[in-house]
Amino acid sequence: MNPEPTAQKQFEALPISRMAKLSGWAMYRSAETYVWRPQSADEVRETLEIAKDSGRSVIARGSGYSYGDTALNGENITVDLTRMNKILQWDPQTGVIQIEPGATIYNLWRHTLPDGWWPTVVPGAMSPTIGGCAAVNAHGKNSWLKGTFGDAILSFDLLLANGDMQTVTRESDPELFHAAIGGLGLLGVMTSVTLQTRKVPAGYLLTRHYHAQNLDELFDVFEQRLAAQDEYLVGWIDGFAAGASLGRGLIEAANHPEMEDVSTLNPATQDLSPNIAGVFPRSQMWRIMNPLFHDAPMRLANNAQYTMVAKYGAKMKKTPMAQFHFFHDYIPNWKKAFAPGGLRQFQMFAPAESAKILFRAALQATHDAHIPPYLCVFKRHKTDPFLLRYQSDGYSLSLDFRVTRSRDIPLQKLLEQLRVLVLENGGNLYMAKDDFLDAASFEQSVGADRAAEFRAIKDKLDPAWLFQSNLSRRIMPQPLGEVILA
Numbered sequence: 265m266n267p268e269p270t271a272q273k274q275f276e277a278l279p280i281s282r283m284a285k286l287s288g289w290a291m292y293r294s295a296e297t298y299v300w301r302p303q304s305a306d307e308v309r310e311t312l313e314i315a316k317d318s319g320r321s322v323i324a325r326g327s328g329y330s331y332g333d334t335a336l337n338g339e340n341i342t343v344d345l346t347r348m349n350k351i352l353q354w355d356p357q358t359g360v361i362q363i364e365p366g367a368t369i370y371n372l373w374r375h376t377l378p379d380g381w382w383p384t385v386v387p388g389a390m391s392p393t394i395g396g397c398a399a400v401n402a403h404g405k406n407s408w409l410k411g412t413f414g415d416a417i418l419s420f421d422l423l424l425a426n427g428d429m430q431t432v433t434r435e436s437d438p439e440l441f442h443a444a445i446g447g448l449g450l451l452g453v454m455t456s457v458t459l460q461t462r463k464v465p466a467g468y469l470l471t472r473h474y475h476a477q478n479l480d481e482l483f484d485v486f487e488q489r490l491a492a493q494d495e496y497l498v499g500w501i502d503g504f505a506a507g508a509s510l511g512r513g514l515i516e517a518a519n520h521p522e523m524e525d526v527s528t529l530n531p532a533t534q535d536l537s538p539n540i541a542g543v544f545p546r547s548q549m550w551r552i553m554n555p556l557f558h559d560a561p562m563r564l565a566n567n568a569q570y571t572m573v574a575k576y577g578a579k580m581k582k583t584p585m586a587q588f589h590f591f592h593d594y595i596p597n598w599k600k601a602f603a604p605g606g607l608r609q610f611q612m613f614a615p616a617e618s619a620k621i622l623f624r625a626a627l628q629a630t631h632d633a634h635i636p637p638y639l640c641v642f643k644r645h646k647t648d649p650f651l652l653r654y655q656s657d658g659y660s661l662s663l664d665f666r667v668t669r670s671r672d673i674p675l676q677k678l679l680e681q682l683r684v685l686v687l688e689n690g691g692n693l694y695m696a697k698d699d700f701l702d703a704a705s706f707e708q709s710v711g712a713d714r715a716a717e718f719r720a721i722k723d724k725l726d727p728a729w730l731f732q733s734n735l736s737r738r739i740m741p742q743p744l745g746e747v748i749l750a
């Protein structure tokens with residue numbers, strides 16, 4: 265996709281030393297972009313001026329953990345916020361924290377855990393930043409109960425395209441509050457975020473595995489665990505299982521213990537040993553995994569995982585919270601196991617009434633295309649109050665596919681087929697994981713009214729469309745009449 269110059273200026277040269285190639289986390293999308301790494305809100309503001317003077321657009325970037333191109337801005341400017349990572353204020357009595365946007369989920373929980381607090385909602389990896397999680401409105405394994413990351417936000421400072429800084433709360437500006445959270449960095453740059461964390465009695469969760477022999481059972485077990493009010497729930501599906509076993513999988517349920525155990529609030533209790541089985545350096549595991557990331561070994565691995573846990577995994581155990589929440593971090597850099605082609609994740613959200621039909625059809629489509637997903641994750645959600653929401657009262661299923669040269673085109677066809685299935689079944693797609701939706705399907709996913717409302721807010725706050733990304737140029741192109749070409 266060719267970037268469009270945006271401001272009413274000539275497209276001017278920028279220092280080549282600023283140019284870098286950045287990728288989405290999944291390594292499938294990348295872009296050459298000019299990178300600034302500010303250390304303060306004033307420096308972010310200066311970068312906006314540089315962008316305006318050179319006729320470029322700007323996008324904020326956190327850790328680059330979005331799978332696709334939300335934080336890519338080819339030939340334009342990227343504001344990498346990871347140097348703005350300070351804790352600004354912490355109140356251990358109330359659990360309210362004000363934090364810079366480039367601080368990570370890791371920085372957050374390491375700071376709050378010793379006082380008995382934990383982020384209310386976290387994604388499945390701890391490197392994403394607070395700004396990145398707010399801008400995509402990330403969900404966790406308890407989103408069915410606690411909502412999304414945005415629900416725990418009390419306020420944020422938003423640097424607007426005109427250089428003004430606005431402190432936004434639910435009460436002060438409900439429209440902007442609900443549009444900028446989940447707004448994909450397209451309304452401004454968050455320069456600080458104030459969050460409500462949640463009290464926890466201990467540094468571990470009581471976890472238990474259940475297994476399901478097919479998709480019907482998987483839904484049944486989930487519904488039972490929801491009725492039992494298990495706070496955290498996540499399902500894993502064996503993407504290779506077919507026929508009567510289609511959708512077989514495991515469910516992990518977790519709850520905070522009732523009794524306090526302050527000795528386990530020490531962050532060190534959360535750390536994994538640097539070696540697996542005392543021998544293999546964890547940091548090097550992806551090298552061992554890389555040659556195994558093909559269909560036959562992955563079929564065996566999925567089968568072994570299901571069989572082992574179904575047989576021996578049903579006992580309740582104490583699991584350190586970080587190890588439960590961030591299982592993707594067990595193997596540092598595990599995405600490199602998918603090198604050189606990278607991976608593409610397709611995460612579909614469906615209302616409860618159509619989820620089973622949709623997920624069955626989607627899993628069957630992967631079998632028919634002979635492109636098995638190597639990792640499939642299943643979660644429960646509730647409708648959130650944000651403008652560009654992607655969650656409804658229902659379920660999500662994410663499918664991770666390996667990209668290879670011979671699979672590239674068939675995989676694209678499969679993803680397009682899945683996209684149609686999701687939209688026909690009233691489902692939604694999540695922009696943090698997307699890399700190929702177009703404007704029409706984005707509108708269908710989020711709803712035409714909501715997309716138009718977001719555009720209207722953007723036109724008001726950012727009339728020259730200073731904030732853009734490769735993703736926005738796909739799903740929400742700037743109205744043609746307003747583009748002034750250099």
Ligand SMILES: Cc1cc2nc3c(=O)[nH]c(=O)nc-3n(C[C@H](O)[C@H](O)[C@H](O)COP(=O)(O)OP(=O)(O)OC[C@H]3O[C@@H](n4cnc5c(N)ncnc54)[C@H](O)[C@@H]3O)c2cc1C
Nearest residue numbers: 326327328329330387388392393395396399402403449454
């Ligand atoms: C292994 C793995 C597991 C994951 N698990 C989950 C999960 O369970 N649930 C879930 O919801 N997501 C999950 N994600 C996705 C991840 O949480 C989101 O993509 C998140 O946005 C990443 O944060 P980041 O700091 O890397 O943001 P980036 O990817 O760098 O940016 C994401 C978006 O945020 C915007 N942005 C960043 N900082 C700011 C700012 N200060 N102001 C305004 N806009 C900003 C960017 O412009 C971009 O649009 C996972 C990702 C990975 C790689």
